[in-house]
Amino acid sequence: MKIQASNITAVNTNMSSVQQKAQLSADALQAKSADAGPSFSQRISDGLNGVSQAQNTASQLARDYEFGAENDLSKVMINQQISSVGFQLTLNIRNKALSAYKDIMNMPV
Structure with a gap:
């Protein structure tokens, strides 16, 4: 199997997209817990x-x-x-x- 640079770039792009979504989800959870009120x-x-x-x-x-x-x-x-x-x-x-x-x-x- 031959790995091409375009495949690696596509995988890196997909991974960065997943990481951005995970970061957004983590930020949303923090905002939600902050809005939940006092402990x-x-x-x-x-x-x-x-x-x-x-x-x-x-x-x-x-x-x-x-x-x-x-x-x-x-x-x-x-x-x-x-x-x-x-x-x-x-x-x-x-x-x-x-x-x-x-x-x-x-x-x-």
Whole structure:
């Protein structure tokens, strides 16, 4: 079998075309994963920061009400309830995650 230069050029052209398509596919996957949103750990971190901020706000409003700087008692109570519900939700999520972890660790292999 005789190999000609034109055949090698055609193969090289096809390979470069395949490599370009693979690169485009890899770029599309990266763009898609970037558009997918924050990761699980980022969502957990944001949630915990939100609960912490709600607790700090409720604490500050209660302190302001005690010193007379805040006159709206309903605003203080609502923020305390928001803080309480957020903390209870966080605690329940932690308990469920811990329970699931224990169940997985107790599974026979």
